[in-house]
Amino acid sequence: MTAWLDRVKWDAQGLVPVIVQERDTGDVLMFAWMNREALQKTAELGRAVYYSRSRARLWYKGEESGHVQLVHEIRLDCDDDVVLLRVTQLGHEPGIACHTGRHSCFFQRLDVQRGVWQTVDPVLKDPQVIYR
Amino acid sequence: MTAWLDRVKWDAQGLVPVIVQERDTGDVLMFAWMNREALQKTAELGRAVYYSRSRARLWYKGEESGHVQLVHEIRLDCDDDVVLLRVTQLGHEPGIACHTGRHSCFFQRLDVQRGVWQTVDPVLKDPQVIYR
Numbered sequence: 001m002t003a004w005l006d007r008v009k010w011d012a013q014g015l016v017p018v019i020v021q022e023r024d025t026g027d028v029l030m031f032a033w034m035n036r037e038a039l040q041k042t043a044e045l046g047r048a049v050y051y052s053r054s055r056a057r058l059w060y061k062g063e064e065s066g067h068v069q070l071v072h073e074i075r076l077d078c079d080d081d082v083v084l085l086r087v088t089q090l091g092h093e094p095g096i097a098c099h100t101g102r103h104s105c106f107f108q109r110l111d112v113q114r115g116v117w118q119t120v121d122p123v124l125k126d127p128q129v130i131y132r
Numbered sequence: 133m134t135a136w137l138d139r140v141k142w143d144a145q146g147l148v149p150v151i152v153q154e155r156d157t158g159d160v161l162m163f164a165w166m167n168r169e170a171l172q173k174t175a176e177l178g179r180a181v182y183y184s185r186s187r188a189r190l191w192y193k194g195e196e197s198g199h200v201q202l203v204h205e206i207r208l209d210c211d212d213d214v215v216l217l218r219v220t221q222l223g224h225e226p227g228i229a230c231h232t233g234r235h236s237c238f239f240q241r242l243d244v245q246r247g248v249w250q251t252v253d254p255v256l257k258d259p260q261v262i263y264r
Binding site: 001002003004007017019021025026027028030031043046073074075076077078079080082084098099100102105106107108109110112115116117 | 133134135136139149151153157158159160162163175178205206207208209210211212214216230231232234237238239240241242244247248249
């Protein structure tokens, strides 16, 4: 029952990039990485489990913050080397996926005219409270 | 006016991963890579320009297929190392972003019970017609 894991083209580090999208809003929440074990656990548990490259271990999303991601769909792209999760972001309303306390990690928007990145989305909860 | 490009944390190959989302539907269309020049061109032209790792050159999306992507927003994540584009997919209605002739590259969905990837989205146009 793990043949489906062999279909994924793992990179030289044994990882695959993962795009995380909120199912109900369509918002792209974050980008992360999985190894084989993380993807297997994600499918098994129905909640997002990533591989933390900085900590070099499995990262059960929400293990510290409580911001668990319920996984509705796991998709694979045409080249079998990128995964898309469609999730519900739990633990806060609206959902907080970013470690900065924001809804999405993609809160910096380029102002093309001025050539500057602008922070356009608010902090919903103080990270010092999230990760105390 | 290129200081904003220095904010991006380019990887060891000088690349950054790019998530491409259709603005009007919220659909995640594809995943690609950019180098510095590609990102600069994308901002300049308001259309998506990627870096093709297989061809080792700039890839003006739609240069062969006509499936150009009009870029409305360029976003950067909290770690400054992933880009999100919000686009309109031109050249066909509904938009075709995938080289297989499908709307999105993420057309394979995991059937968790059976442990198989299933193709769940239709081919909208024969790739042999797109890339003749």
